[in-house]
Amino acid sequence: MNPPPTPVDWPAPGADGISVRLLDVGAKTTLRRRRLRRALNANMHELATWPAAWRDLLREWLDGASKRRWDTLISRAGNARFNIAHELLRALLGAGLIETDESREQGQWKTRQVTFINPAAMRSALGMPDTAGLREQLAHEIASPPVDNRLTPLWNDLAAYPPSRGITRCALLRKLDTWLAENRFGTRRDFALFARGGTKAVSSAEWQWLETLPDFDAFGIERHAPALWLRAPLTLCFGGKTIDLSVIPDMIGLSSATFDALDGIKGNIACWRLVENRTSFERAAREHGAVDGVIWLPGFAPSWWKKCVRRILQHKPGPAEIACDPDPAGINIALDAGAVWQSCGLAWAPWKMDAHALMQLDARSPLTSHDKVLLEQLSARKLPAPLHDLADWMQAHDEKGEQEGYL
Numbered sequence: 001m002n003p004p005p006t007p008v009d010w011p012a013p014g015a016d017g018i019s020v021r022l023l024d025v026g027a028k029t030t031l032r033r034r035r036l037r038r039a040l041n042a043n044m045h046e047l048a049t050w051p052a053a054w055r056d057l058l059r060e061w062l063d064g065a066s067k068r069r070w071d072t073l074i075s076r077a078g079n080a081r082f083n084i085a086h087e088l089l090r091a092l093l094g095a096g097l098i099e100t101d102e103s104r105e106q107g108q109w110k111t112r113q114v115t116f117i118n119p120a121a122m123r124s125a126l127g128m129p130d131t132a133g134l135r136e137q138l139a140h141e142i143a144s145p146p147v148d149n150r151l152t153p154l155w156n157d158l159a160a161y162p163p164s165r166g167i168t169r170c171a172l173l174r175k176l177d178t179w180l181a182e183n184r185f186g187t188r189r190d191f192a193l194f195a196r197g198g199t200k201a202v203s204s205a206e207w208q209w210l211e212t213l214p215d216f217d218a219f220g221i222e223r224h225a226p227a228l229w230l231r232a233p234l235t236l237c238f239g240g241k242t243i244d245l246s247v248i249p250d251m252i253g254l255s256s257a258t259f260d261a262l263d264g265i266k267g268n269i270a271c272w273r274l275v276e277n278r279t280s281f282e283r284a285a286r287e288h289g290a291v292d293g294v295i296w297l298p299g300f301a302p303s304w305w306k307k308c309v310r311r312i313l314q315h316k317p318g319p320a321e322i323a324c325d326p327d328p329a330g331i332n333i334a335l336d337a338g339a340v341w342q343s344c345g346l347a348w349a350p351w352k353m354d355a356h357a358l359m360q361l362d363a364r365s366p367l368t369s370h371d372k373v374l375l376e377q378l379s380a381r382k383l384p385a386p387l388h389d390l391a392d393w394m395q396a397h398d399e400k401g402e403q404e405g406y407l
Contacts, residue, residue: 013040018093033104039096042117046095047125054088057081059126063162066119070100070111089114097122134163141170146177147368150215172196172206176219181370182329183276185220185298186305220299227253228308229281229296231289234316237264251285251296259308265315269293272313273351274337276324280407284323297324297337306340313344321351323407326358327400328367328374331387352407354386355393360406364399371400 013019023034047055061073070089077085089111092098101113116122123131142158151173158166158173175195184191188207189199196202210216231251236243238261245252246267273288274297275281281296288294293316298305320341324330330353338348358364367375371394378391394400 010038010040016094017041035102035104035109036099037093037102038099038117039094042096044095044097044118044121044125046091047097047122050091053081053084054091055126057084057088058092058122059128062116062119062123062126062128063164067113067115070114073114129164131163134167138163138166138170141167146173147370148177148180150180150213151177154209154213169206169209172202172210176210178370179221180219181368183220183299183325183333184302185222185226185300186302187222187226190302190304191221225255225257226298226302226304227255228259228305229253229285230294231285232267232269232293233290234265234267234269234293236262237266239263242266246290248289249286251282251289251294254308256304256308259311262311262315265312267316269316269318272318272320274320274322275403275407276330276333277402277404277407280323280403284407293318297322297333299329300333301337301340309340310344313341313346317344317346319346320348322348323351323353323403325401325403326353326361326390326394327402328371328378328391328394330403331378331383331391332374334387335381335383350384350386352403353390355389357403357406358390358393358399358401361401363405364401367394367398367400 010019010021017039018037019040021036023036047058050058057077060076061068073089074082074085089098089100092114093100097117099115099117100111101115102109102111104110120131123129138158138161142155145152145155154169155173158170160166161169172195176191179191179194184194186194188202192202193199213219229251231245231248233246236245243254270292272293272295273284274295275284276297276299278296281294285294293312295309301309320338322334322337324334324337334350334353341348375391375395379395383391
């Protein structure tokens with residue numbers, strides 16, 4: 001049987017089975033020469049016999065463009081797999097699965113670029129997903145941008161990613177978009193649990209990627225231990241030591257560990273007031289904190305916040321009045337916070353959350369598609385009368401507002 005024809009411009013292979021095509025032949029200097037190397041007969045079946053470590057690294061290398069810089073590939077392997085990367089490179093070249101672009105430096109040939117000759121077939125042989133199908137899925141996903149335009153810089157870059165990673169990060173940005181739309185607040189672990197169902201499910205590389213957003217610090221995702229902010233005419237007791245909150249003229253932030261050590265509260269209040277908007281909370285704390293207990297409600301309250309509040313209510317029970325933005329998310333947030341009081345057998349009611357307050361605002365904004373979905377869900381729930389009327393007004397007028405305009 002005759003051997004397969006040699007590709008155009010490629011000389012016959014040497015004893016090692018590798019064909020070499022020299023570039024820049026005839027140049028004035030031969031100190032820096034270039035060459036291309038490849039085996040002319042591909043053997044895809046060898047992949048099945050290779051060590052698992054080779055195949056795992058190859059899967060990572062194939063999750064991208066078909067032409068890659070060698071520096072990029074060796075960096076992806078990391079120090080722990082440096083030798084494996086070089087072994088894999090030699091095996092791929094010998095099997096006719098790659099072409100290497102090399103340059104002559106200090107008397108040695110250095111690999112500069114690697115081209116995977118048939119990456120689709122290699123992915124299939126390795127059991128990898130269909131890249132073309134994933135790229136089509138990614139294109140479909142990014143066609144519907146997030147509501148919050150602060151996410152646009154990262155969203156616009158998704159198309160340039162390897163499709164599997166692009167789809168993963170697209171889903172993460174959609175969860176962040178929902179987090180922002182619902183005015184949530186919490187630690188990084190709270191966000192990871194919300195986004196992916198696990199407190200450590202967002203990788204350090206993904207956190208670094210998200211942090212490149214200019215407004216990330218304002219997204220309500222705390223890196224360090226968060227604090228419960230409040231003002232009240234009360235004294236907190238800790239095993240014979242006390243913190244007199246009545247001397248605070250505006251508000252103070254206390255950690256979850258502080259409330260874990262709480263063993264008593266002295267003093268009296270008329271009620272607990274919860275305020276969502278931070279500016280509105282600071283105003284309410286100054287205005288009402290000498291008589292009532294005023295607590296900042298950081299959007300959808302994370303687990304640590306609810307734990308702190310239950311600890312407070314254990315020692316100083318009292319009804320709650322809850323003020324959130326007059327919008328669909330605000331209603332959900334109020335219901336969620338109110339459930340903490342209900343679980344403690346205490347009453348709660350909306351505070352300045354009604355249709356009349358919304359109507360009095362000088363500036364209102366139209367409902368988003370996300371708002372409309374929330375309103376549809378709320379219509380199936382039994383709401384306190386003020387919240388029911390507020391939901392009906394928003395649905396009828398297609399508008400919502402922010403409590404900062406009146407509280």
